[in-house]
Amino acid sequence: MTVVPGSSFAALETPAALVDLDRFERNVSSMAAYAAQHRLALRPHIKTHKSTTVGAAQIASGAVGLTVATPAEAAVMSGVTRDILLAYPAIGPKLGKLMALPQETRLTVSLDSARAVNELHAAARAADRTVRVYVELDVGMHRVGVTAWDDAITLARLVQASAPLEYAGIAFYPGHIRDLVGGQDAKLEALRTALASATLALDSAGVAPGVVSGGSTPTVWRTHEITGVTEFRPGTYVYNDRGTAAIGSCSWDDCAFTVLSTVVSTSVPNQAVIDAGTKALGREPMRGVEGEGYGSLLDRPDVIVSRMNEEHGILDLSHTDWRPQVGDLVRVVPNHVCIVVHLNDVMYGVRGDRVERSWPVDARGRSHPMVGASA
């Protein structure tokens, strides 16, 4: 199916990923303004949009570079920026793709193990390219990152002894702070304390971090309060989602991304079935705050997607008088937009109900063709 720009989104085959361009543009410029106001280096994480179109818009609005999670994302994004952070340890075959990035790309990698330093060192030496390194700290999420500052010092020194690697700073991700709406200031204070003790230890050992890269979506508008941070890597803000709105990181009117869906069945009482299920919406719970279901309607946030199968989403109508008909269109704001974008190949940019343009989710795939493979 082809869609002509300027036509109504009602002409789209559903489910389809819509981006409200007015909201999207406002989100991009608001974050750039916040970064400029507080003199923070803005290095957006492209995991949310996986698109060179959006990455280029972020760079154009003042981002210093981009953050990626995989070498495949780095390869695609090297087309729109020369400054890329891989916020993920590169181990094994991933290093080959990473070293194949254009020589003019300034590459930084965050990592938390000697094994990762040694593998990166060998690859960088063989490729004869400088690679900057951030040592990743665990500041409370307990996912990755060194938990003892002595280990951070050891890693920093190992990097310094591993030219052409360059020790560039530290990174952290406070993913354990899900909500700053009510009574969570204590967590922010604990984060400040942990970071201060880490930087003091590193300073004293002669491995002061040039860059302190951190922040997360729930803390994003308070990044300037996390003393010492020089760079932040927000991702979700470009589109936002039901979860971001629920924790107060944005308002409902900042939600730029929706999944356009069609009501396909109303045969069972008190529900309507739409053609967006787990393969279109993901199955992400609300986090950090109470909230049932997997998404809610843009125009009726009280109507939620309460159950799903692969291609079916069940709208719970038991708390509303609204009764949609088969064929009606609805727009779902998903709980977690990053997962939903990853399920799509194309985004449709709309103003009002008009489709203005589309762009590919060009950093989505993990395609690795085989030499001489049969199909």
Added chain:
Amino acid sequence: MTVVPGSSFAALETPAALVDLDRFERNVSSMAAYAAQHRLALRPHIKTHKSTTVGAAQIASGAVGLTVATPAEAAVMSGVTRDILLAYPAIGPKLGKLMALPQETRLTVSLDSARAVNELHAAARAADRTVRVYVELDVGMHRVGVTAWDDAITLARLVQASAPLEYAGIAFYPGHIRDLVGGQDAKLEALRTALASATLALDSAGVAPGVVSGGSTPTVWRTHEITGVTEFRPGTYVYNDRGTAAIGSCSWDDCAFTVLSTVVSTSVPNQAVIDAGTKALGREPMRGVEGEGYGSLLDRPDVIVSRMNEEHGILDLSHTDWRPQVGDLVRVVPNHVCIVVHLNDVMYGVRGDRVERSWPVDARGRSHPMVGASA
């Protein structure tokens, strides 16, 4: 990255989707043998594999045709079979893609509303093509399907009065039966009773169904016990998964699909972090039986993926003495394989640790290019 056939899967960039070819081939032939033994028409649902390679193998082993969930899947699968069931009501712009299927494709659509009949009728008449119709019944899942047999009769008659539509039979999906391992025979008996009352009502009204199309993965090996069923549409059996094994629809050794992953961090005690998170494994819970986590290791089913972020999976090591190192490879059997395949572009077929071939997940995308759109 390119991989040469015959090389070890250790050369693959992770996460990567592996299919054990011995198990896969055995799964395909076992189901074909079961169908032949019980004289059931086998019409596999391609939602699990989304691949013409696998669809062609199913047809070659005796399937009468294929089942799909979307017109896009139908378009791709029309390359390997001339007999396609769209087990989903086609509403709105979807009908255009459906009518564009090759004229030689025998197309059947299942539906549950007069609106769907009328839209399909208009589209079929405009395209001058015969479309067979199954009336969908709700036999207890309460998702889609008519709940009153009088409504089924009304729909069947409406189809009969809507040439070039042809009333071909009825369809049902007993998705409410999650487990036939213990004490669930009562649910199977209730299903038999519901189906018998429906067919009796339809027979009496002069709209006897030519085809009775039903079944599900938990009930799949007992389809012949569901009196009256002439056709079944299993999907998951080609690959199987942790969920299918847990409910007893297959053994652990029938699990043909794994996500190859690399251990990227062991910095936090009692856990190891792998590079397969929600974007590689989905976030599907176990259903029908108890079971924590989102997948478990092929070689160590007691080690589960207990937490995830987008690109991080946390292996819980608190109940094992096994301690992997950064760089080690593990193979995860996901809870629900259909969702995981949908996240991948390429499957790697392996025998032992050797990559023999790869094939594209060519019916995965929902790509709809725009005419004259800017990128």
